[in-house]
Amino acid sequence: MLVHGLAVAGLQARRRVSEMNLASWLSLLALVAALPLALELLCGLLRLGQLQDQPARGAYPALSVIIPARNEAATIEPALRSLLAADYPALEVIAVNDRSTDGTGALLDRLAGEDARLKVLHVEALPPGWMGKSHALHLGTRQASGEYLLFTDADVHFAPQSLRRALAYAAAHELDHLVVLPELQAKAALLRMLLIQFLAGFLLIFRPWRVRRSRRRYVGVGAFNLVRRSAYQAIGGHQAVAMTPLDDTLLGKRLKQAGAKTDALLGNGCVMVDWYPSTRAMIDGLAKNGFAAFDYRLSKLLAATVLIGLVACWPPVGLFLGTLPGQLASAATLGLGAATLYVLLRQTDWPRWILLLAPLGTLLSLYMCWRSAALALYHGAVMWRGTAYPLAELKARHY
Numbered sequence: 001m002l003v004h005g006l007a008v009a010g011l012q013a014r015r016r017v018s019e020m021n022l023a024s025w026l027s028l029l030a031l032v033a034a035l036p037l038a039l040e041l042l043c044g045l046l047r048l049g050q051l052q053d054q055p056a057r058g059a060y061p062a063l064s065v066i067i068p069a070r071n072e073a074a075t076i077e078p079a080l081r082s083l084l085a086a087d088y089p090a091l092e093v094i095a096v097n098d099r100s101t102d103g104t105g106a107l108l109d110r111l112a113g114e115d116a117r118l119k120v121l122h123v124e125a126l127p128p129g130w131m132g133k134s135h136a137l138h139l140g141t142r143q144a145s146g147e148y149l150l151f152t153d154a155d156v157h158f159a160p161q162s163l164r165r166a167l168a169y170a171a172a173h174e175l176d177h178l179v180v181l182p183e184l185q186a187k188a189a190l191l192r193m194l195l196i197q198f199l200a201g202f203l204l205i206f207r208p209w210r211v212r213r214s215r216r217r218y219v220g221v222g223a224f225n226l227v228r229r230s231a232y233q234a235i236g237g238h239q240a241v242a243m244t245p246l247d248d249t250l251l252g253k254r255l256k257q258a259g260a261k262t263d264a265l266l267g268n269g270c271v272m273v274d275w276y277p278s279t280r281a282m283i284d285g286l287a288k289n290g291f292a293a294f295d296y297r298l299s300k301l302l303a304a305t306v307l308i309g310l311v312a313c314w315p316p317v318g319l320f321l322g323t324l325p326g327q328l329a330s331a332a333t334l335g336l337g338a339a340t341l342y343v344l345l346r347q348t349d350w351p352r353w354i355l356l357l358a359p360l361g362t363l364l365s366l367y368m369c370w371r372s373a374a375l376a377l378y379h380g381a382v383m384w385r386g387t388a389y390p391l392a393e394l395k396a397r398h399y
Contacts, residue, residue: 050266161255182273
């Protein structure tokens, strides 16, 4: 009877496989693709340290913080005040007013009059061969005197002991480059989901938990790129990434290629950024670097679209198509995706129900990437903050 039962079960299993249609095979393929990605992300997050858990005691080398600012009058004052309120003994802040047409320049001059640690540079023109942000940071470093250089943005806020913790950590581990992934802040529900999905994609692409021990893994973020001056000068500074909208990540790549010792930490509670004020602002903001993330190559963008479509867009459809094995595979893939986003969401105080917006967020993320590509190809240039950067030159000098 046992042998007969096993034979019947085997026959039924073979019949289910033979009856599987294309939809079921796609569902199984999606699960096979999603499983290693989810496991890598979930296990990697456990290996990433938190800046707020690091001791604030140790060596405090001289630090120069450099902030580029173009038309940032709405955000830069509270960001600068949080930075100047940081409890760090050897601090100078250099704000570079990059051709602003609003009140940024006057605001910076007023703040500099209140605190001698703040220096202000005013840029009137952008020379050929530079993108504005890279050029502003390049000029800022020429005025800097610190042993370490911190490149950050005009919308980043710092907790009082964040600089002490970061510099003590960098000194204790003899780092040349420390990246702190900021705590993302937003109010709109859809924007929150987009940011969570962006973070998941960023983590899977760069895998910051590997950068300390890997010779080829690198990472960089505009909110907190801390670099030892000697390592920065050894790669040629921002001249090495002069013509790219991805200067932050590619600076990390150049440093790693030169043998710099790099590490990354999570910045929850220490380094915060309200990256975009609205979903519309995020769509417009990613127009400048969405295509650059794929090396300005449609083939790479298409491959990424197919992969995302398979693991994120297909499973909801697969639940209603195909045979039982395919439907189970689709359910498992959806569960993996939800678990991954939930783990990231737990690091925020945002409501868990925004997970329901994940399918819409996926479609909108793909739209932003393809919109960036279409605009760049249509104009033959990347248009950003009143400046046109020719696409041919960006491709020729892509790093």
